[in-house]
Amino acid sequence: MHVPDGFINAPVSVAAGVAAGVAVAVSLRGARRELDERTAPLAGLVAAFIFAVQMLNFPVAAGTSGHLLGGALAAILVGPCTGVLCVSVVLLMQGILFADGGLTALGVNVSVMGVVTVVVAYAIFRGLLGILPPTRRSVTVAAFAGALLSVPAAAAAFTAIYAIGGTTDVAIGKVFTAMVGVHVLIGIGEAAITAATVGAVIAVRPDLVHGARGLTAPLKLRVGGELVDAPAAAPATPVAARSTKKVWATGLVTAFVLAGFVSSYASASPDGLEKVAADKGIDEKVEEHAAADSPLADYGVKNVDDARLSGGLAGVIGVGVTVAAGTGIFWAVRRRRTEELTATSVSAG
Template sequence: MHVPDGFIDAPTSAATGVLAATAVAVSLRGARRELDERTAPLAGLVAAFIFAVQMLNFPVAAGTSGHLLGGALAAILVGPYTGVLCVSVVLLMQGILFADGGLTALGVNITDMAIVTTVVGYAAFRVLVRVLPRGRRSITAASFVAALLSVPAASVAFTFLYAVGGTTDVSIGKVATAMIGVHVLIGIGEAAITALTVGAVIAVRPDLVHGARGLEQRLKLRVNGALVDVPAPDGPRTASDGARTALVAARTSRRALWITGLATSLLLAGFVSFYASSNPDGLEKVARDQGIDRTTEEHASADSPLADYGVKDVENARLSGGLAGVIGVGVTVVAGSAVFWTARRRRTPGAPPTAPASPTSTSAV
């Protein structure tokens, strides 16, 4: 759903740019409360993972494909404020390096794909977590529904923006019907990817999932046959030998999760992406069918050596796309990690990360 230059007029693009900049500034402040030394590295990884999975267009219907938007996934894993930043970093990298999503439309894309999906997805998730029975399965189920709702919500937001500042004389009713219809189908794919990812992380380290905070007992690790509470980050100064061992094991587990996640992202972007659907995504198909794309402008980064997710002068399509994907993952994880570590360092000393209140509880063992 990357909106190119020319779809939305200048005043509307400028207004969404101001909205996006404000949301990013607010999110930077909010992320300071959400991030700590455990979750800051995970946030950079989440951005890289979203970049990688967005390269995997999947078929939905009638020559149309879809791809992950990622707002709900990021919000559930690392928090809503950090989630907005994750998707914004991805969109910025895609626009500048890969000519995907117009630069003048960056505010539109951040509003649509980062803000709307994160707010709608996380709000739905929190409501569902409060009403569903206790347990990890409820977290996974809530993730599925939240992601499913976030995608058509983004299509509604685009339709609204096009009604306000569209550059072609196209029936808004037809645009709305086509956009919402196809993005409900795309939402099913988004929901499946989100639920699988959240479920996988919860199975390994539930304490690192922002949406599960307050839902689990204190993390325990088995040390020498006994279950030991993992101490707080300052635990080694006062903890027992068993607790210190558990803390070291927890850090090793986080490192293993990060390495596994990065390797998975590189594999998806560098190899699996070659087999992604080549059909136009939902917005591209609707724009082509409805004539919206008549006003598309050439991208300012069209001459980028990585434009269209290929490396310039590399003739082999598989190698070119794979290299572009690997470069994109690398750049995104570095840029994202820099943003999140900066936000964490600026957090008020001694202020704990936020944990959403919830009356439910699940075991983290």
């Protein structure tokens, strides 16, 4: 759903940029409360994983594909404020390096793909957890529902922005119906990916899943066909002392494999927005991307003739750059919080 340059006029693009800037500023402040020494590097990993999975377009209808937006996944794994920042980092890397998503439309993309998806998904997620039993399965179910509904919500948000600042004269009702219709289908894929990823992490390290904090339900064992509480285990290593290196390394290798190898088997069909734009004529005034001459434009390495090798190398570079940028940003955010707490403690003393 990366909006290119030329879809939205300049005044509305600027307004969306201001709104996105405010959202990022608020998220930077909120992320200081969400991040700690363990989760700061994991937030960079989440950004890199979203980048990798976004390269895996999956078919959703005849001649149409979809890909992960990632807002729900990021919000549930590392928190809503940090989630907005994760998606924003991904969109910035894609726009600058890969000519994916217009630079003048960056504010629109951050608002739609980052802010809207995170807010909608996390609100639904927390709402469902408030009525479901406090179990790991409930977290996965709530993650599925939040992700599912966040995608058509983002499609509706784009349509609203287009209704205000679209550069072509197209009936908004038709655009809304087409956008929401196809993105409901894409939302199913988003939900499946989000639930599977959250479920995998929560199975091995529930303490690292922001949305799973506070789970108190005891472990159950099936004995004689009945579920009973498991006996209390010996004291384990304190959560704060448990290393995240294995999780980080496993996630990074997975991201590299997805972007460097699996991406070559992704659907080549246009995604939901591209398909609707072509069918409804809202792409008549699309502009060439300012980074069209980038050596990594269109997710390929310039002068590498083999398409699979070119795409794979571009994916690996993208994951590497995104994890480096994301980790650096989140460490800086966490360090700022630590410095503020230290200063407050010294003042109080």
